Amino acid sequence: MAKREPFSINGKLIEAGTSEILEIQVAGLYDFTQVSIPLEVIHGKEDGPTVFISAAIHGDEINGVEIIKRLRTHSALKKIKGTLILAPIVNVFGFNAKSRYLPDRRDLNRSFPGSERGSLAARVANIFMKEVVKKAHYGIDLHTAAINRNNFPQLRADLKDKETKDLVLAFGAPVAVNSHLRDGSLREASRKEGVKMLLYEGGEALRFDEFTIKIGIRGCMAVLEKIGTIKPRKRKSSKEHKVFFSEGSQWVRAPMSGSYRSLTKLGEIIHAGEKLATISDPFGRHAHDVIVKNEGLVIGMSSLPLVNQGDAMFHIAYFEDFEELSDVFDQDYDFPDLES
Ligand SMILES: [Zn+2]
Numbered sequence: 352m353a354k355r356e357p358f359s360i361n362g363k364l365i366e367a368g369t370s371e372i373l374e375i376q377v378a379g380l381y382d383f384t385q386v387s388i389p390l391e392v393i394h395g396k397e398d399g400p401t402v403f404i405s406a407a408i409h410g411d412e413i414n415g416v417e418i419i420k421r422l423r424t425h426s427a428l429k430k431i432k433g434t435l436i437l438a439p440i441v442n443v444f445g446f447n448a449k450s451r452y453l454p455d456r457r458d459l460n461r462s463f464p465g466s467e468r469g470s471l472a473a474r475v476a477n478i479f480m481k482e483v484v485k486k487a488h489y490g491i492d493l494h495t496a497a498i499n500r501n502n503f504p505q506l507r508a509d510l511k512d513k514e515t516k517d518l519v520l521a522f523g524a525p526v527a528v529n530s531h532l533r534d535g536s537l538r539e540a541s542r543k544e545g546v547k548m549l550l551y552e553g554g555e556a557l558r559f560d561e562f563t564i565k566i567g568i569r570g571c572m573a574v575l576e577k578i579g580t581i582k583p584r585k586r587k588s589s590k591e592h593k594v595f596f597s598e599g600s601q602w603v604r605a606p607m608s609g610s611y612r613s614l615t616k617l618g619e620i621i622h623a624g625e626k627l628a629t630i631s632d633p634f635g636r637h638a639h640d641v642i643v644k645n646e647g648l649v650i651g652m653s654s655l656p657l658v659n660q661g662d663a664m665f666h667i668a669y670f671e672d673f674e675e676l677s678d679v680f681d682q683d684y685d686f687p688d689l690e691s
Contacts, residue, residue: 399433410445415493463540494552504553522570523592605658
């Protein structure tokens with residue numbers, strides 16, 4: 352068998368059957384400290400797809416950083432087919448500042464595909480496109496909820512695409528949401544390059560959430576298995592990871608300003624007419640119940656119990672197979688086979 356060609360990245364060649372951690376320099380700080388995006392490239396001996404797993408495109412969404420840190424220690428990754436690129440911190444500026452944004456206040460996930468001569472965000476996006484995305488067939492981008500919000504582990508993907516939907520099923524997060532592509536997102540730019548992408552999100556910004564991390568590791572490994580990067584592994588349990596596909600979702604908003612105590616939690620089934628919280632003034636006066644109109648599952652909620660009128664409080668997803676969903680989620684959601 353002919354030796355596989357080396358993988359070329361950032362002016363470097365990585366030989367087949369080796370892996371390397373490298374740093375791609377981006378603009379420095381104004382004190383002249385150099386800033387670079389850390390990447391690990393695992394270039395398998397045998398041919399196969401190229402796949403990237405990225406995190407912290409929003410710099411404060413750090414669950415994915417931990418997912419990649421633990422994922423890379425899996426022995427299955429020592430012998431892969433194709434090429435795996437791990438990008439634990441894409442927005443290095445935001446990560447160091449514990450911020451979603453870049454120093455220019457731009458959102459990197461609205462700046463793709465970027466440009467060589469554009470804003471700082473556009474330049475970072477451009478480098479990531481050029482060095483990583485354009486070389487890949489598949490991608491998994493890891494997120495959490497935005498600051499002061501918490502999300503139940505969920506996948507966002509183009510569910511109309513058959514292969515992408517199969518990857519969603521393989522990943523096996525409890526909930527999948529068919530989400531529209533946002534202008535300037537990595538997912539939109541990837542799709543234009545023909546890259547099949549999943550976006551996984553769960554937990555809060557600036558926190559590690561063990562439940563989300565474990566589902567994330569298991570999901571990434573299952574996708575790598577599905578596309579042939581790693582060999583199928585023996586299962587400890589034969590239980591299926593049922594994925595519920597949401598028909599749509601809506602935020603329940605604060606009917607008035609005040610503080611509140613939540614009566615529900617993430618992953619909880621709710622029924623039409625149920626009370627989710629009571630908002631009142633600091634003395635408990637002017638109490639006003641927050642009632643949900645439709646049955647569904649709580650997939651996101653504010654973790655800040657202070658609201659102005661109109662603020663988003665609870666994110667409720669709707670499902671066609673609500674009865675089956677209720678059976679699975681009725682008790683505290685127990686995810687099978689979570690030792691990752
Ligand atoms: Zn995000």
